[in-house]
Amino acid sequence: MYNGMEFAERRKRFFSHMESNSIAILTSNDTSTMSNDVEYYYRQNSDLYYLSGFKEPKTVLIFEKNDKEQKFTMVVPPRDPEFETWNGRRAGLEGAISIYGADESFSNEDLEEVLSEKLPNYETVYYETERSKKMDGIILGLIAKAYKAKRKPKTGPHTIINPTLVIEKMRTKKSAYEIELLKRTNQISIEAHRAAIRETRPGMMEYEIEAIYQYHFLKNGARRPAYTSIVGSGVNATILHYIENSDRVENGDLILADCGSEYQYYAADITRTWPANGKFTEAQKEVYQIVLDAQNECIAMCRPGVKFSDIMDKSIRILTEGMVKLGLLQGDLDELIENKDYRRFFMHGLGHWLGIDTHDTSRISLKESVLEPGHVFTIEPGLYIPTDDDIEEKYRGIGVRIEDNILITEDGHENLTASLEKEIPDIEKLMSP
Numbered sequence: 001m002y003n004g005m006e007f008a009e010r011r012k013r014f015f016s017h018m019e020s021n022s023i024a025i026l027t028s029n030d031t032s033t034m035s036n037d038v039e040y041y042y043r044q045n046s047d048l049y050y051l052s053g054f055k056e057p058k059t060v061l062i063f064e065k066n067d068k069e070q071k072f073t074m075v076v077p078p079r080d081p082e083f084e085t086w087n088g089r090r091a092g093l094e095g096a097i098s099i100y101g102a103d104e105s106f107s108n109e110d111l112e113e114v115l116s117e118k119l120p121n122y123e124t125v126y127y128e129t130e131r132s133k134k135m136d137g138i139i140l141g142l143i144a145k146a147y148k149a150k151r152k153p154k155t156g157p158h159t160i161i162n163p164t165l166v167i168e169k170m171r172t173k174k175s176a177y178e179i180e181l182l183k184r185t186n187q188i189s190i191e192a193h194r195a196a197i198r199e200t201r202p203g204m205m206e207y208e209i210e211a212i213y214q215y216h217f218l219k220n221g222a223r224r225p226a227y228t229s230i231v232g233s234g235v236n237a238t239i240l241h242y243i244e245n246s247d248r249v250e251n252g253d254l255i256l257a258d259c260g261s262e263y264q265y266y267a268a269d270i271t272r273t274w275p276a277n278g279k280f281t282e283a284q285k286e287v288y289q290i291v292l293d294a295q296n297e298c299i300a301m302c303r304p305g306v307k308f309s310d311i312m313d314k315s316i317r318i319l320t321e322g323m324v325k326l327g328l329l330q331g332d333l334d335e336l337i338e339n340k341d342y343r344r345f346f347m348h349g350l351g352h353w354l355g356i357d358t359h360d361t362s363r364i365s366l367k368e369s370v371l372e373p374g375h376v377f378t379i380e381p382g383l384y385i386p387t388d389d390d391i392e393e394k395y396r397g398i399g400v401r402i403e404d405n406i407l408i409t410e411d412g413h414e415n416l417t418a419s420l421e422k423e424i425p426d427i428e429k430l431m432s433p
């Protein structure tokens with residue numbers, strides 16, 4: 001259901017962040033060809049979507065802020081009965097106003113004309129380069145032309161600001177409406193994970209497990225995964241972004257599945273690791289419990305006012321202690337941390353923002369942020385043990401990652417994926433016939 005009020009509220013806030021006498025121009029992502037006339041599934045530019053809820057390609061949003069007004073303009077593909085018969089419905093110029101709340105709308109066939117009338121009137125231009133080469137040419141051309149025109153007094157555009165920096169700052173704080181969508185996409189993904197864990201048997205192919213996720217995502221209205229599903233068995237679990245998913249699951253393997261749905265443009269990002277035959281070996285238990293302890297302790301730290309880097313440091317300390325305990329590393333704990341020796345077995349960050357994108361608002365460093373209510377991010381420690389000769393044989397090729405999605409609340413946090421089993425007895429129970 002399209003929530004017009006929500007998007008209007010976001011635009012109001014975006015206007016309030018814009019400098020006086022400025023214009024913002026946001027361009028949709030280009031479509032992309034898979035082969036001949038078959039296109040990849042189209043996904044809107046996340047910032048454009050955030051401010052409009054509009055999903056069609058070949059669209060431009062224009063925000064004008066001057067002494068007299070704040071005007072929101074949509075330049076969209078016009079209605080076209082023949083095109084729509086082949087390719088689906090369009091909102092058109094009328095829908096842009098009546099449904100999407102534009103103050104005015106134009107056909108994208110008139111884009112250059114619309115921009116050449118508006119852009120020279122503003123000093124500051126919010127525009128993200130390199131999203132569309134064609135738009136880059138138009139915008140930079142118009143700025144150059146306005147400059148050459150030597151208007152008196154000179155008031156033409158002279159500053160370009162990347163709007164993404166402003167919008168991403170807004171996007172890190174989720175509204176009540178966004179939190180509802182994040183809860184829904186997480187619930188869908190939790191059910192998918194639970195089914196995958198329960199239905200796993202030695203001898204299955206990794207892609208059969210991937211299929212369980214796809215089925216549950218689609219069946220529940222999440223039309224696609226938020227990212228390419230990672231299902232690695234055995235030593236494949238030690239490859240961080242293993243997406244081939246084409247090996248046979250052997251008895252005695254651990255399976256690491258990092259899979260999340262996208263529901264109404266909101267991503268879930270969950271990882272679980274479980275034994276193919278339903279029982280962890282002692283060596284697998286040892287490694288798994290270290291990662292789980294690190295994850296549980298880090299989640300317990302999540303509350304407003306805490307620096308994410310402190311949580312990250314905590315995870316590194318617990319994991320490095322574990323590496324020493326397993327004999328993977330030898331020496332003084334502080335020195336091992338100082339020298340980053342742990343990176344041989346834990347080589348990625350502890351988490352990332354989550355929202356419309358799986359790796360949400362990536363220009364804003366989570367690591368350098370102080371947590372606030374409305375923040376949503378992942379906590380995902382891991383241990384990845386290579387098959388090298390210097391490692392005790394029973395630990396070779398074990399890969400474990402456990403990932404939950406955390407919302408910061410007024411007085412602490414809510415783990416949006418808490419109901420999905422991760423304690424060893426709970427996973428073994430879930431898998432028992």
Ligand SMILES: [Mn+2]
Pocket residue numbers: 269352378380403
């Ligand atoms: Mn993640």
